[in-house]
Amino acid sequence: MPVLLQVDFKTEGPFGREMSEAYTDLAQSITGEPGFLWKIWTESEENREAGGIYLFETKQHAEDYLAMHTARLQSFGITGIRGRIFDVNGPLTEMTSGPVG
């Protein structure tokens, strides 16, 4: 069963279309990270927050990515980064159509 990485932080943007344009190269590079399966990019202009939900092949892959990505976000001037790594409960997730297969 793959492992889920949940990241969020406070930010003053960019959001929406500007965010899409600013991070196109970053998105391309993320797809090549070891053990990477997918990422949903999250944002809330209203709450001045953004982040991501990731699926990785193993916990070690998620831990290595989180350490690297936290340092990268800090280099952008972002602080207060919250990262959590979770196992996925397979039977319950299957019952609620969670896309981890």
Add this chain to the structure above:
Amino acid sequence: MPVLLQVDFKTEGPFGREMSEAYTDLAQSITGEPGFLWKIWTESEENREAGGIYLFETKQHAEDYLAMHTARLQSFGITGIRGRIFDVNGPLTEMTSGPVG
């Protein structure tokens, strides 16, 4: 574009197979909630945390569910529930194969 709800909290369990068995009825009921699309059930026995990543059709659906679910978790004796509602950045999520389509 659907809306993502991210929930997590501290818990002493159940985890793993016991969690699957304890929440089977709850999982069935969640699939019938208004605007519900999917849920990934998250858990970390190591960190004594659990939660869920949900996709809903609209922000209103996510807000209504979060209010109901927070009250339900509190009725189980759970405190310190953290819920965040995010928009999904569509173009970036598509680039990184995020399963929101």
